[in-house]
Amino acid sequence: MLCGNRRCAHNVKGSTAVRFCENVGKALLTEVGIAVPKGVVVSTASAAADATTKLGPTAIKALVPTGRRGKAGAVRLVSDPAEAAIAVEAILGMRIDGYQVSELLVEQQVPVSQELYAAVVNHASSGGPLMLFSACGGMDVEQALEASPEAVVKCVASVGHGLEPDTVRKAIGDLLPEDCVDAVAQSLLRLYDLYLNTDAEIIEINPLAITTLGAVVALDCKLAVDDAALPRQQSLARLAATEPSTSLEAAAAAAGLKFIELEGDIGILANGAGLTMTTMDAVEVFGGKPANFLEIGGEAYRSADVATALLLRKPGLKSIVVNFCGAFARCDVMAAGVIETWKELEPEIPVFFSVLGTGDTRARSMIRRELGIKPFQDMDDAVRSAVEAAASRS
Amino acid sequence: MILRRNHRILVFGITGRQATHWVGRMVKYGANVVGGVNPRKPGIRHVERKVWASAHDAAKDCRFEVALLFVPPLAARSAAVDAMEAGSNTVVCLTEHVPTRDVMYMIEAATANRASLVGPNTPGLVTPGETFAGIMPAFNPAIFQPGRVGVISRSGSLGTLACHYLTKHGFGVSAFLGVGGDPIVGTSMAEGLRFFAGHGTTEAIVLCGEIGGAMEEEVAECAEAAAKPIVAFVAGRSAPVGRRMGHAGAMVAGRSGTHASKVRALERHGIPVAQLPSELPALLYNVMSGRRSIESSMR
Secondary structure: OOOOOOOOOOOOOOOOOEEEOHHHHHHHHHHOOOEOOOEEEEOOHHHHHHHHHHHOOEEEEEOOOOOOOOOOOOEEEEOOHHHHHHHHHHHOOOEEOOEEOOOEEEEEOOOEEEEEEEEEEEEOOOOEEEEEEEOOOOOOHHHHHHOOOOOEEEEEOEOOOEOOHHHHHHHHHOOOOHHHHHHHHHHHHHHHHHHHHOOEEEEEEEEEEEEOOOOEEEOOOEEEEOHHHHHHOHHHHOOOOOOOOOHHHHHHHHOOOEEEEOOOOEEEEEOOHHHHHHHHHHHHHOOOOEOEEEEOOHHHHHHHHHHHHHHHOOOOOOEEEEEEEEOOOOHHHHHHHHHHHHHHHOOOOOEEEEEEEOOHHHHHHHHHHHHOOOOEOOHHHHHHHHHHHHHHOO | OOOOOOOEEEEEOOOOHHHHHHHHHHHHHOOEEEEEEOOOOOOOEEOOEEEEOOHHHHHHHOOOOEEEEOOOHHHHHHHHHHHHHOOOOEEEEOOOOOOHHHHHHHHHHHHHOOOEEEOOOOOEEEEOOOEEEEOOOOOOOOOOOEEEEEEEEOOHHHHHHHHHHHHHOOEOEEEEEEOOOOOOOOOOHHHHHHHHHOOOOOOEEEEEEEOOOOHHHHHHHOHHHHOOOEEEEEEOOOOOOOOOOOOOOOOOEOOEOOHHHHHHHHHHOOOOEEOOHHHHHHHHHHHHOOOOOHHHHEO
């Protein structure tokens, strides 16, 4: 059931979540011994109809890695091949949370007696894994984290020592009929192992169903993997869903840069995630609208030339703020990159520099000499000037 | 958590280009670097210091309290565990993109060995006028001056900017603690605050947070117990939901980790939040006025 046609588009670490569609998650569940309904991945109405002929009444589900499929009408129950075909026609091509539906899962319907919730997530406050379990399916992970202890059982695990079967059995014992406890506990322990082995940030089964025959079956699977772990999760990486991105964002990712396009008209180039966000914030505080997030922190500080060229490709820019606060990143090296591209492309966009920190004296004199622009020493002044320049050009 | 000049530092990955550069700056500033670790180059000398294959080997020849990690992401876990088991009580992990699962093991190793883990993805520790470990411009007099304000930041670049504004307005920094930009880190802002609360030299604290996670909400809960004036800035009010803003930890997911939630939590516990970093000195002056300490906190 693993579909291999999804390419991995995660060249920039830390910029995107690595999400997986339901079919990939379910294939992994099957591998560790958690049952899932019979199903096939299709991309045409006729294939869905054929599958429904074989499987009987089915669920037709869009394969996009987002929790809003149900609300978008991209999950439908059908009872015969004709209905299956109609459902597929309606769902194919839908855009949900930026993801376009090109494949669907056609899955045999399962007679359910109870719907449960199960997840294992990275838990920042305890610095370790957290298992979440509830006898009521249907909530999302945030609700589960906020829910009262009576409704949701939370088990903090130790990565070193793992989860004890007895701990899990005790934790869920009060919430379930006695004859289900062992089977559900076993599924939770297998889910925990899968979480550990895949470097998952979250793995969630919602709902985890107890069928009328008493079997435990996963009716959905949400999986997001830590992108920093992709170097050691290569086989999994190839199965990741393609994240929606604009052509500029994709070009930046290919160059190893983090670029996020926004609605505004004031372009931003800064070093470091915190400073770049702060620069965006300052643009808003002074009454402007940021056009983007683009940072060249860390080792990327040597790519200021490429970053500047990418920024200048963004249509509709009315002014640009370049805000450098050098620590690890050297201001002179970053300034040289901006100057090189600026002289090559000669854009007619007003640009305002604020330069501070490692290599700042040299950077300031280079900007003054090469571009004839006097850099500001205070970022507020640079941002305020850029906002004013943008306003005067509209 | 506060680095002193007499603290002996062992640098993992010392032979790399960036480590060589930064160790040079640290030593010039006064840091006590006793040597380095590179499993492939034991026995050589680098930047006039000995290089061992592991902290375990280094511990046979010398003593060290602090391990500074300039290692590749997938090597961080074993380096940190090696350092802690060899007796280092503080491990500062500068490396970005360490898998979160490895960070969890590093945190458990820290607990087991009664050591502190700072980071990963931290810009390091600075004690202005005395010593530093990491990649902060401690040596730039427009950014760091010795003083009595403790600074805790998730981000290096934003922390640099905040320290600059303090310096520009006459406040000095007692110590800078970079907690790191990852979703899960060893030392949290709340632990940093508890530490500064008990630090005699520190009379006020500046918190530089950002969107994502719950560290700001947690540190807010500790404000009353700290019993020292605190001010804050939180980056990311303009960030879109669901996108990671450079730092792996800086993402608003649904309702949690938002700028508004963090500002609300901080203000509820009496911590004024600046709209921009440039407002931090004025806020600091406000919360400190009425206290005798204000004069002594100014340089």
